[in-house]
Amino acid sequence: MRKYNRAAYLNLAVKALLFVTFVALSFCVFYCFLNLGILISAAVAALFGSAVVFLFSYLLRYTAFYFKYYFLISGLLFRNSQGNVYCPCCGKRFEKFQDDRYYDDKRFNPSTFSNSRQDVICDCCRSAPRQRIIAEWAEQNTELLNRSEILYFAPELSMMLWFKRHGIKVKTADLFDRRTDLKLDLTALDLPDESVDIVFCNHVLEHVTDHSRALSELHRIIRKGGRLIISFPIDESLDEMIEDKECSVEDRIRLFGQCDHLRLFGKDSKMMLENAGFEADTIDIRKMPEDIVPVTGPSDYDTNKIFCCIRK
Numbered sequence: 001m002r003k004y005n006r007a008a009y010l011n012l013a014v015k016a017l018l019f020v021t022f023v024a025l026s027f028c029v030f031y032c033f034l035n036l037g038i039l040i041s042a043a044v045a046a047l048f049g050s051a052v053v054f055l056f057s058y059l060l061r062y063t064a065f066y067f068k069y070y071f072l073i074s075g076l077l078f079r080n081s082q083g084n085v086y087c088p089c090c091g092k093r094f095e096k097f098q099d100d101r102y103y104d105d106k107r108f109n110p111s112t113f114s115n116s117r118q119d120v121i122c123d124c125c126r127s128a129p130r131q132r133i134i135a136e137w138a139e140q141n142t143e144l145l146n147r148s149e150i151l152y153f154a155p156e157l158s159m160m161l162w163f164k165r166h167g168i169k170v171k172t173a174d175l176f177d178r179r180t181d182l183k184l185d186l187t188a189l190d191l192p193d194e195s196v197d198i199v200f201c202n203h204v205l206e207h208v209t210d211h212s213r214a215l216s217e218l219h220r221i222i223r224k225g226g227r228l229i230i231s232f233p234i235d236e237s238l239d240e241m242i243e244d245k246e247c248s249v250e251d252r253i254r255l256f257g258q259c260d261h262l263r264l265f266g267k268d269s270k271m272m273l274e275n276a277g278f279e280a281d282t283i284d285i286r287k288m289p290e291d292i293v294p295v296t297g298p299s300d301y302d303t304n305k306i307f308c309c310i311r312k
């Protein structure tokens with residue numbers, strides 16, 4: 001979940017105000033000097049057109065909303081530069097990653113940002129370390145991905161860019177997001193048994209009402225030998241997962257770190273996946289390049305533990 005950039009909104013508001021003022025003045029001139037009408041109309045139309053493009057690009061840039069078009073727009077907005085860090089999702093290099101100041105956002109518990117590095121978000125595609133780790137894994141498994149039927153739950157802009165750049169087709173699914181190909185409830189999947197080869201499901205399990213049911217449904221739709229790439233917030237100090245589906249928003253923030261999280265996973269995560277019928281392993285980050293900054297963060301619970309499970 002991304003936090004909107006206040007400075008960018010202010011910037012956008014000032015520019016929008018300037019634009020409206022200019023259009024209003026242009027129309028005044030138009031009515032005063034009718035003989036200049038055509039010239040002024042053409043100028044206003046040109047300005048209006050470029051302003052629309054400009055505003056649209058800003059909306060895309062700061063809301064990351066229409067990921068289908070983001071690939072094109074981000075190519076125009078972000079130049080590839082020399083730098084110390086690299087984002088394998090969008091393929092861009094930067095001086096450093098950004099601090100998105102999630103700890104200032106009331107939806108999150110600020111104390112869960114204590115030990116993490118904050119400068120971890122890609123300025124172009126908003127990838128966090130976990131998405132860059134998944135993109136690196138995907139780079140090493142392009143052949144497998146090319147020949148697989150892939151389903152991506154709660155699609156992340158950064159990974160959608162990676163798939164687009166590599167020409168790999170994925171079906172996207174979500175219960176609420178209208179941009180996805182399928183509307184699916186993870187706890188009651190409207191899909192046949194063993195109908196998908198690979199499922200990506202990152203940071204969804206902490207939101208659903210019944211995570212055990214969700215895992216059992218995932219196991220049902222993935223073909224034997226297929227893969228489940230899954231991650232969720234983990235508190236390594238917890239021996240067991242904690243959950244409370246009925247508690248208040250304030251308690252969710254306090255207990256699970258975020259206003260819409262119903263549980264927090266612990267050391268028993270691997271066992272939970274194995275009990276659901278998967279051979280659970282984690283993506284080995286030791287061989288990952290340092291310039292993708294594969295660290296914990298932005299939250300302490302955003303560990304770089306990505307499970308790459310094989311369906312038994």
Ligand SMILES: [Zn+2]
Pocket residue numbers: 087088089090091092122123124125126127158
């Ligand atoms: Zn990126």
